[in-house]
Amino acid sequence: MLNRLRVTTFSVILLGAPCIHAQAASEATAAQVRAAADAFDRGREAYKSGDAAAAGDAFEQADSQAASPIALEYAIRSRDKAGQLDRAATLSALAKYRHPDEAALGKLADEVLERARRELYELSVTCSEECELVLDGKLIHGKPAFERVLFLNEGSHTLRAGFGARDASSPVEATSGERGEVRFDAPEDEDAEAAATDEPERSRVLEREPESRPVEPEARESSGWSPAVFWVGTGVTVALGAATLWSGLDTVKNPGEDKVREACSDGRQDDCQTLYDDGRSRQSRTNILLGATAGVGIITVIIGAAATDWGDAREEDLARRRTKREKAGIEPWLSVGNGALVGAEGRF
Numbered sequence: 074m075l076n077r078l079r080v081t082t083f084s085v086i087l088l089g090a091p092c093i094h095a096q097a098a099s100e101a102t103a104a105q106v107r108a109a110a111d112a113f114d115r116g117r118e119a120y121k122s123g124d125a126a127a128a129g130d131a132f133e134q135a136d137s138q139a140a141s142p143i144a145l146e147y148a149i150r151s152r153d154k155a156g157q158l159d160r161a162a163t164l165s166a167l168a169k170y171r172h173p174d175e176a177a178l179g180k181l182a183d184e185v186l187e188r189a190r191r192e193l194y195e196l197s198v199t200c201s202e203e204c205e206l207v208l209d210g211k212l213i214h215g216k217p218a219f220e221r222v223l224f225l226n227e228g229s230h231t232l233r234a235g236f237g238a239r240d241a242s243s244p245v246e247a248t249s250g251e252r253g254e255v256r257f258d259a260p261e262d263e264d265a266e267a268a269a270t271d272e273p274e275r276s277r278v279l280e281r282e283p284e285s286r287p288v289e290p291e292a293r294e295s296s297g298w299s300p301a302v303f304w305v306g307t308g309v310t311v312a313l314g315a316a317t318l319w320s321g322l323d324t325v326k327n328p329g330e331d332k333v334r335e336a337c338s339d340g341r342q343d344d345c346q347t348l349y350d351d352g353r354s355r356q357s358r359t360n361i362l363l364g365a366t367a368g369v370g371i372i373t374v375i376i377g378a379a380a381t382d383w384g385d386a387r388e389e390d391l392a393r394r395r396t397k398r399e400k401a402g403i404e405p406w407l408s409v410g411n412g413a414l415v416g417a418e419g420r421f
Contacts, residue, residue, distance in 0.1 A: 101139040103312040106365040109138035110320065110358045116147060117354040121347065125155035133164075133214045139365060140216075142172045143357045146181060148214070153185060160214075162189030162224035167215050170222075193224040194247030196232075202259045204234040236260070303381050306373030313366040320362050324355040 101109070116131030129151035136144040145168050152161035165182035172178055189195070198206060203217040209230055213223065223232075225247040233242040234257035241257045328348040337345040 101365055103309045103316070103365075103369070105138040106313060106362060107316055109135045109141075109144070109361060110316070112138060113144060113147075113354065113358050113361070116144075116151065117351070120147070120151055120154075121350070125151045126157065129155060129157065129160070137214070139361060140171070141361055142168070142175045142178045143360070145172070146178050149181060149185060158185070158189055159193055159224045159226050161185050162193060163222070164214060165189070166222040166224070189224045190250070192249055193226060194249060195252045196223045196225055196245060196247070197221075197252070197254045198223060198232070198234070198257070199254070200234055200236070200257045200259070202236050204236050204257060204259070207233040207235065297381050298376065300381055303373060303377040306369065306376055310366065310370045310373050313362060313369055317359065317362040317366050320355070320359040324352070324359050327355060328352060 112131050112135035116128045116135060119125075119131055120128035129148050132144050132148035132151055135141075136148060145164060149161050149164045149168065152158075152164060162185050165185040168175070168178050168182045169186075198221045200219055203219055205217050206213040206221060206223070208223065208225070213221065215221065217235075225245065227247050227249045230245040230247060231242060232245050232255065233240050236259040239260045239262065241260060243255050243257070245253070245255065247253075328351050332348060336348050
């Protein structure tokens, strides 16, 4: 056990093998990744203290902030340990759909689903548009989707599907060991209908406007994104790198190799297992941060190289120089572009 902990930690710090779903790396912001790491730590502490339900809430929150198979696996285990087989099975169905290539997660999900299909009611839900689901007033974990599989305890339930500001609901009668289906069609958008009704009035207003209008100077057509997007991405990458460095150092020092070796060599199996689980959870947090840093960094480089219109910044600099030239007599100038030039110009 001690050697195993040492090897996995070494791979995180030196090899940097990311263990994060690609979706999290490309979509999660630095704040979301930081929130995911904090939620994961809260879940680990709650699980160690015996509050499995609170641990499930925390691990689900971590997965919502930055989706990862590790957070989802711990959420399933926590829900199952808390006696919430319906929620554990619903998460297992999500895991099978979202992470089909994760062998360990798939094995756990299959075991939970096998029990759930004997004891619970399996409900297949489809939506005409991507929707969020709320069962008996509780939000079902997972991003909006066209299809979901839920597991319900026997009895009467109310299921709601949210389509942004619109929603629809349906009663469900659940019977243990049975299966059912329900479909939700998105209601008509009332705002869109109101806009269509107001369109003739808007047309009449436009017709009354004077025909002669001041001609606005034609703006240069942008060929890409503003440089500000690149600099924001750079800042996010730096912040993620700092968080990853902190987490890596924390993983090495806490609980520390010496402490684990002492607990395991003295025969204190409970302490040995606790310290081992602690090290694994810190390693998982570092993996999440590593993957997010790499993903955001790659996207930032692509944006800077291929998607940014750097011409805007140069034109703004030229405009500022023209304004100064009109006001001043003689002034020095510096130009950085295809080489660096220094000179002076003025008006007489």
